[in-house]
Amino acid sequence: MMKTEKIVFDIKNLNLFYGETQALKNIEFPIYEKEVTALIGPSGCGKSTFLRTLNRMNDLVESCKISGDVSFNDENIYQTGMDVIGLRKRVGMVFQKPNPFPMSIYDNIVYGPKCQGIKGKAELNEIVETSLKQAALWEEVKDRLKESALSLSGGQQQRLCIARTIAMKPEVILMDEPTSALDPVATAKIEDLIIELKQNYTIVIVTHNMQQAARISDRTAFFLLGEIVEYGDTSHVFSTPDQKKTEEYITGRFG
């Protein structure tokens, strides 16, 4: 498989503290463009925390302190004077629980673009159609765009959240266990969607589902107690892991 090998995120010596507790220790690995990078590991190992450092959502936690280097397209996102709002525009995020706003489907999609000052009706309609099509939701909702987003099923809501993120035309989409609240059918649809989206976007996904990681990701990082135990090509990590801990976790001996 040919890979473009362009590094989007380069993380160097990243340490993160919640108050006195160290949640991430010396994290170092690259994230490549137009690939799916899976973050796996047992609960509380720091993978979601790590994911939120990539779009600076950890800023919302008052006690959170960060040291080290997180470069996004060769720019340190933790440097002073960083445009965080601009960063979040380019690095979108999908959450564990589908969290559409209690507005209409249409308004959910145009929320982000409107916040950026896009006002033209035609342009907004265009954004709604393309993002819903990219999120494979258009056929299901095109006749009821004015209905409340809360009337959709859980899987549809999650695809709406992905469409809402796509509407911002990001470079990277971060996904924090996007299928953990969904049934197997909805999960399969999201997985197909992720593989589809890989052509245009860089995707970083946190998952507890080993099969999912193996199925959809190109590279895998295994987290344990705030440290990276192993990082490499997914095929390598899942078939012949270098570390014993990785093998034990993947085969389900702990976790």
Next chain:
Amino acid sequence: MQSREGWVMSMLSKRKINDGIMTGITYGSSFISLVVLLSIIIYVFANGIKLLNWDLVTHNFEAVSYIADLKDGTGPGNFTVDRDFDEGIYYSEKWGVALKDDTNLLGKNVVVVHYVHPDSPFKELNNKGVGTVDLALTLDYEVIRIAFVDSASALSVRGSEIMIAILDANDSFRELEFSTTGGGIRGSIVTTLYLIFFTLVFALPIGVGSAIYLNEYAKNTKFTRLIRSLIETLTGVPSIIYGLMGLAIFVPLTISLTSATGGNIISGSMTLAVILMPIIIRTTEESLKVVPDDYRYASLSLGASKTQTTFKVILPNAFAGILTATLLAIGRIIGESAALVFAIGTAIKDQVSITDKSTSLAVHIWAMMTDEPANIELSTTIAIIILMMVLILNFTIKILSKRFMRRYGVKA
């Protein structure tokens, strides 16, 4: 020594008794509160329903009285009518006027005009008071006094039958005093509506704004905790103290800024706004707290700023809570009296101006009860009207909010 089974049985029966007592207490308390609330409502309606009519709501409080005498060339005649009057209505064929006993809006006994013959001298009277316009005695005027040249005056307190009898016995009269019906509460209703409007205009933006600051922006420091406990303390301060503050600060302030010369609706609204602010801040903050953080994260991750997140996502979701705050506020505005006695005064007005003294319905009750003798009937009637106003306002706001929520896409 007790057997094990006996011990278990005694524990069970003990628990049964305990459970029975506790259940009994909860049943009893809810029964007592129900009885108390019902008896208040029954008392208010039983006392007040007699005086409740549309005239009370539309009429002025001040009665305008007139003094008149006969025009030259007019006098008694023979004004027969081919109709019978009901019992209690007394007609003078000599003067062509029918009077009856009645109670006015205030519940006082008065003599009112029931019928005036088209040719009666009372149709055109000479104005002896202020102004030069001719007067005419018409339906529903209250006749207060008729003074004669050589017999004692006929006073309304002695009733319409005696008044007609005295009138029939005389060929002319020196002076007739009559008045429009007073005692209406129109002015006080208008004042109350003004107070609701202006108080909400002052209190809602400041209260909701403070709540947003405390919940969304302020860091959890000693200082913000101090502000919170201060706000909590303020909800417990007696309103009469706020009234003093209104008198000391807002009354002079409005006097210096407007044409007001004393307490007025604006100073009253400002005082009420201060009373309401802690309630609005607390209720709004509670409703902001329950907006799921998921929405905040979603909005911020979409590149929205903190302010955009607050005003486009958080605030509309807290709408129900802000509405509750508004309803509580309206109830408080309508019900407040002690603070208003100082802040706008107790003068009952028919011509309401926002920079002038006037009185809300609650203070109107206070004024009626401090009258000599206390007018309990009218007070309870006003209480019924206050209850109905609160009901109507609540329903209106609920309907409006349902529309808003539907437009916003929330399933109400």
